[in-house]
Amino acid sequence: SYELTQPPSVSVSPGQTASITCSGDKLGDKYACWYQQKPGQSPVLVIYQDSKRPSGIPERFSGSNSGNTATLTISGTQAMDEADYYCQAWDSSADNYVFGTGTKVTVL
């Protein structure tokens, strides 16, 4: 089955840039999405089709996807961005949706 791997944690200082990676076999050939989940809340879509932002998502969130790695970048990180982040892709060979292992972003 298809797997997506993320680093368990990323730490960033306020105002700095946080980068979260998501690795999977030939992930660049698929679309990647990213979700933000704060404690006790439902996930929120922050990036779709590799790099597009849904309405209402701040411009400081951006994404890219190439080769075997998708990356979510948070520029000018704010305390409110402290959350768990999950990447997601669709495995066409099995008609399954796959989530990454998740990354906890801490704003120090």
Place this chain on the structure above:
Amino acid sequence: EVQLVETGGGLIQPGGSLRLSCAASGFTVSSNYMSWVRQAPGKGLEWVSVIYSGGSTYYADSVKGRFTISRDNSKNTLYLQMNSLRAEDTAVYYCARVGAVAGTGFDYWGQGTLVTVSS
């Protein structure tokens, strides 16, 4: 306004059955791809099942043969019938709308309903 409200969670013994419901408003369930995603306590997100607008259904290997996804068009509601429940099925279950266009992701989520499988 799009809204998804899950109900039906609770405490159930191993081997038991439970049906979750997800009432949608602001859009038509039957015209969209709809999915269930779960999250075990303190763990990550796990995709469970999807039903496409055409009616095709797909399941994660971990629930195949035990869970059934369906919808009631007249009630604009999505369901998840869960049979032969195991302790490892304990999780918050979310329903979510899935974008039909490739790569558009899970754009709306419910608040989740907790299922606890324990004796």
